[in-house]
Amino acid sequence: MSYPSAYQEAIESLNQEVSRAQPSDILQFCANFFAQRLEGERADLLAGPHSKPPAMSGSAFPGRFGANSNPFGDGEKLGSAGGISNVIEEEETDTVESPAAPNFSFGAGGSFSSPFSGDGAGQGPPSSFKPAADGFPDQYGMGRRTSVSAESLNPTASSNDNWSPPFHQKTLEQLTRLRKSISGNFLFNHLDDDQSSQILGALVEKPIPAKDIKVITQGDQGDFFYVVEKGTFDVYVNPAGEFQPGPNGLGTKVATIESGGSFGELALMYNAPRAATVMSAEASCLLWALDRITFRRILMDSTFQRRRLYESFLEEVPLLASLTKYERSKIADALETQKYPAGTTIIKEGDAGEAFYLLESGEAEAFKSGNPAAVYQYKKGGYFGELALLNDAPRAASVISKTEVKVATLGKDGFQRLLGPVESIMRRTKYETGVEDIDPLSTK
């Protein structure tokens, strides 16, 4: 067996360094050695295209502390041995004692005194804080922020319960109205067709027969989102943060919601106290209601299934056979779904190839010029155009949808952004399966 000569050189100089320095932590020493060589080589490459990798300079190794400038600004780094107890003695502990704040203090007037003035030895410039300038948004709440969380859900496909979303029949007009009401909402506007029709189906009718019925109450836990189908509702906010018993318990009226409007969307994200009370302003109102668990499960299950589907499709693409699971899931994450009606030319012979496609549903055919018969048929799970990931060669055939199709697609640039050049991925394992046998697009 023989090693590349550059490798042998590298190992020899490492040997020399090791026998010279006799390090106790061998791995770390080697890691440092190579990291530094790499650094040097890169710097040289940047300096000029024709310069050679630098020879190891013995004196520059292994210690390199102190010489370089510090990107963190305070002038010097700690020596490798010392600097452990840089604890500073707070001299004026009795300056500010606020119950809500830690009792370290800053000097007045925007310049900071101990304990932030540099290091324990007292040398160096004062701390790197900038004094506060104007332009600080004063409405911003400066308090500690606590976290929020929804209940943890696991995708249906990965557990053994058979959940399917509730379905409540609606008329075409009702559906159109509902679609319009939620289409601008940031929680719904990115859904695909299947997801939105499941969501619309899941909305359930909630009649509000009388005036002055509280649908949601400020301060209560919230689980539902509502769309107004019929009637009007008033929104009240009590400055105390929750509805209170007594005459002025509602607080002040801040808004009115009419047919087509909606409220309570935060409840679709997590369980949080309601920010307002919403009450019917007239008799016989009608609402559509959607609860968080249903909403989240619909989105989760469909996304989960689509991802697994894409991953299984990707596994079948020989060009990408050497991708790790992690890489496949990254690609699946980036794939975009597109729908085409029957008869659409998805890729065209002679065009520059820029994206590759997985056929998610429907059928498509490949045609070559001068040949009226299809040269290849694609079914669900089929893929085409993947050579575009590899080179810029023109498409060797056209692919036309035979039925309505749904494809998942990713461009070459997207692929490279995520995983780097395909060539290097292919080089990992020998690319054995001849593309030519499978893909008519490859035969020029």
Add this chain to the structure above:
Amino acid sequence: MKSVSRMATTALQKTTHPHLHSHSDSSSASTPSSSSQNNNTMASALQEKEFVAQFAEPHTPLPPQEIQTRQRSQDLGHSSRNLSVKDFELVRTLGTGTFARVWLVRLSNPAEQDRDKVFALKVLRKVEVIKLKQVDHVNHERSVLADVAGHPFITTLITSFSDHDSLYMLLDYCPGGEVFSYLRKAKRFDENTSRFYAAEIVLIIEFLHEREGVAYRDLKPENLLLDAEGHIKLVDFGFAKRLGNRETYTLCGTPEYLAPEVIQSKGHTTAVDWWALGILIYEFLTGYPPFWHQNPIEIYKQIVSKPVHFPSEPYTSPEAQDIIRQFCTVDRSHRLGNVQGGAAAVKAHPFFRGVYWDDVYYRKYRGPIIPPVRYLGDAQCFDTYPDEKHGRDVYTHELVKKWDHYFEDF
């Protein structure tokens, strides 16, 4: 030899490893008199307490690739069968969150040499955990923390235990307090200070994502503590989760720091931590996060639709603006950290030009803020908190029957 390996051998010789108890228990089963059983348990309790008392941060951090394999790290983070809250004296509250209260504690009846030793004890009430539907999350928290014990910038889980009502996690005490407190006092950090903390956090994220496959999911200044030397310690692994090549779906985090894909339930991955790092650097530099509003819904609307905007004052360098924008990219196939190269690409960004990453890891750079810690158990860097509210929910017999087996790992 390094102190690290010395620690490891002592721990081994003394078999204080909580994990080994099942071992010693079963071997003593050959003489099954009830008194010897008892002795055995008492001995184990003593050994466990001694293990706790002996805990000390190593002088030199273990290299990241050895954190999981070294004996010392393996000894840490196990669940203890014999320790109880009675073995500790609760000194004061260090912090509270949605789910937990964290106490500064001392050993009760300490040996002479252990008198000044202090720890942080995170206490979660089982009823609260159940009510807030965080059962999965606390189990993830315990197991992820146990796996990462030994990383220089992550708080160490020494051990965990439980009693009828509560779950306990014993952590190394980080005396410097929250980066949050320093940030609010200072209004904002300059770029060098911000870069220093950001660099240490990059190493944490790299380790969690690329070595452990863990998404952290709650990055914010409140969860960044400082140790006595002013280096970062990341706490609160309440939402940390091992992902194993898959996306996950449970919405969690802190409103201002949520990534768009979390808000829109698209399934999220470790990429959410890079988004949050962008928000964090922004907040360091300006003093407030890029998207904020009193009403969380308004925050979420901005996050999913608005680009990050930089105020004219204070000045932020083009490098800082660029790295923030690259982190806070809605399209994950463009987001720095998630694209090719992963953390290495982050480290190579011009914002970090001149940073020697090994030196960051081995704590060779001096912290920009040296916390005013006067002695081991000094807690002056922490805010004070009101006492716990009374009239809390009871962990009833029914709840115990339904839920307690979910907590058996503690």
